[in-house]
Amino acid sequence: MKKVATRFAPSPTGPLHIGGIRTALFNWLYSKNQNGDFYLRIEDTDKERSKDEYKKQIIQSLKWIGITHDGEEYIQSKKIDDHIKIANELLKNGHAYKCYCSNEEIEEQKKRSRQKKIPYIYDRKWRDKKETDAPKDVKPVIRFKSKIEGSTILKDLVQGDVEIENNTIEDFIILRNDGTPTYNLSASVDDHQMNMTHIIRGDDHKINTFKQIQIYQAMNWDLPSFAHIPLIHTIEGKKLSKRDKASTLDDYSKIGIMPDALRNYLLRLGWSFKDKEIFTLEESIKHFNLEGIGKSPSKLDMSRILSMNEHYIKSIDEKDLYDQFMDYCKLFKNEIKSEKQDKIKKSLTFLKNKAKTLEDIFINGQYIIVDEINFNQEDLKLIDNKAKKVISDFENEFKKITELNKEALEPIINGLIKSNDTNFKGVGQPLRIALTGSKFGPGIYDIIISLGKEEVTKRLTNKIIL
Numbered sequence: 001m002k003k004v005a006t007r008f009a010p011s012p013t014g015p016l017h018i019g020g021i022r023t024a025l026f027n028w029l030y031s032k033n034q035n036g037d038f039y040l041r042i043e044d045t046d047k048e049r050s051k052d053e054y055k056k057q058i059i060q061s062l063k064w065i066g067i068t069h070d071g072e073e074y075i076q077s078k079k080i081d082d083h084i085k086i087a088n089e090l091l092k093n094g095h096a097y098k099c100y101c102s103n104e105e106i107e108e109q110k111k112r113s114r115q116k117k118i119p120y121i122y123d124r125k126w127r128d129k130k131e132t133d134a135p136k137d138v139k140p141v142i143r144f145k146s147k148i149e150g151s152t153i154l155k156d157l158v159q160g161d162v163e164i165e166n167n168t169i170e171d172f173i174i175l176r177n178d179g180t181p182t183y184n185l186s187a188s189v190d191d192h193q194m195n196m197t198h199i200i201r202g203d204d205h206k207i208n209t210f211k212q213i214q215i216y217q218a219m220n221w222d223l224p225s226f227a228h229i230p231l232i233h234t235i236e237g238k239k240l241s242k243r244d245k246a247s248t249l250d251d252y253s254k255i256g257i258m259p260d261a262l263r264n265y266l267l268r269l270g271w272s273f274k275d276k277e278i279f280t281l282e283e284s285i286k287h288f289n290l291e292g293i294g295k296s297p298s299k300l301d302m303s304r305i306l307s308m309n310e311h312y313i314k315s316i317d318e319k320d321l322y323d324q325f326m327d328y329c330k331l332f333k334n335e336i337k338s339e340k341q342d343k344i345k346k347s348l349t350f351l352k353n354k355a356k357t358l359e360d361i362f363i364n365g366q367y368i369i370v371d372e373i374n375f376n377q378e379d380l381k382l383i384d385n386k387a388k389k390v391i392s393d394f395e396n397e398f399k400k401i402t403e404l405n406k407e408a409l410e411p412i413i414n415g416l417i418k419s420n421d422t423n424f425k426g427v428g429q430p431l432r433i434a435l436t437g438s439k440f441g442p443g444i445y446d447i448i449i450s451l452g453k454e455e456v457t458k459r460l461t462n463k464i465i466l
Helices: 018-033 052-065 076-092 103-116 183-193 203-218 249-254 259-268 281-287 302-315 318-332 338-351 358-364 385-398 406-419 424-436 444-451 453-460
Strands: 005-008 037-042 096-099 141-144 151-156 160-165 173-175 198-202 225-229
Touching: 005 018, 005 198, 018 037, 018 052, 018 198, 018 225, 018 249, 018 259, 018 281, 037 052, 052 249, 052 259, 076 096, 076 141, 076 173, 076 183, 141 203, 151 203, 151 225, 173 183, 183 203, 198 203, 203 225, 249 259, 249 318, 259 281, 259 302, 318 338, 318 358, 338 358, 338 444, 385 406, 385 424, 385 453, 406 424, 406 444, 424 444, 424 453, 444 453
Parallel strands: 005 037, 198 225
Antiparallel strands: 096 141, 141 173, 151 160
């Protein structure tokens, strides 16, 4: 029995789509579950649209979410000579032929199909013609001689048996008239040379699979097993595209979604194992199988992603959370000054309580991070004479304490409530505005302790407040 081998084969023509990440994840998990290998193939034969920046983004995205590939990246453009060689073999063995139809002829055929409101299929004009009849001013393409009779059954590992009438598959081009190979030829040759045992990809590739099967059969190659995953749709039920908001991995990392959380969410998007929701990386590998993949499209639900992320923020080790938060700030925010970092580290326990993303932690901790607080002007209007007295009275009592903890602060707050004939909000709100610039935020005790005595004293004497 062959060692299981899977691959992920993105084109570097744009940022990596969230659907592509899930496909990569399923391939990687399956290979690891089977003690096999997982490879990354960069399909960069579209020279006009392929960019090195997209290739780097793809590699970085996979690394970010925890997907590692075996061996070096397989670069498709370096194998073009092999693809051309196989095209010529198919031509020599009678499984392909030269087509001399001009661009004008093809366009006319397509026009007639549109008028009849039927899908365009090349009419096979040159399938059985002699080359002696060929026009001298037309550079031919090479077309694969597809089967006309009967049908083909694809034993799909996700979809079950899928049957197609062979005459519905056109004689597709394998070499363009400029001598460059097309996708179906290149993918087939690469998969064969890479010894792929399982091709796991989106179900929008099913028609390509039927074409590639015919190439395999014509070359007498061993067929891999195929599994087609239903596509990801929007919450409204539409096919997800690159134009949709939050469709690339960068979109999620920028708002502070953590890699483990997104990986866990994508794992459960269209796959299930009993009623389990949260999986460690080890559990993901142990339990993943193709039988658990559903046959219907999955809906991308941002609220579920945020909920999953919130779970990870609250449950992971705080040292790990701190490290990820610092990395996030370096990438997408201003780098936090060293003298503020320790305060953030000590304050994570409460800063994370109301946070669903790393960005939420950054927002919640702004009063610690900034040198000068920006006051919410509407909230500033709440600082009337009574509020100013509360702030002043607190400052006087605050100077007297020697240890900064909740036990030392509670008597002061309770005393102010009594002496000012108010309630906890009547004391806490003015102090929160004075110390953070807003009436919203963490608990007042947490704010005071996190800032430290020197910074609290400094902010209480701010002339804007008093």
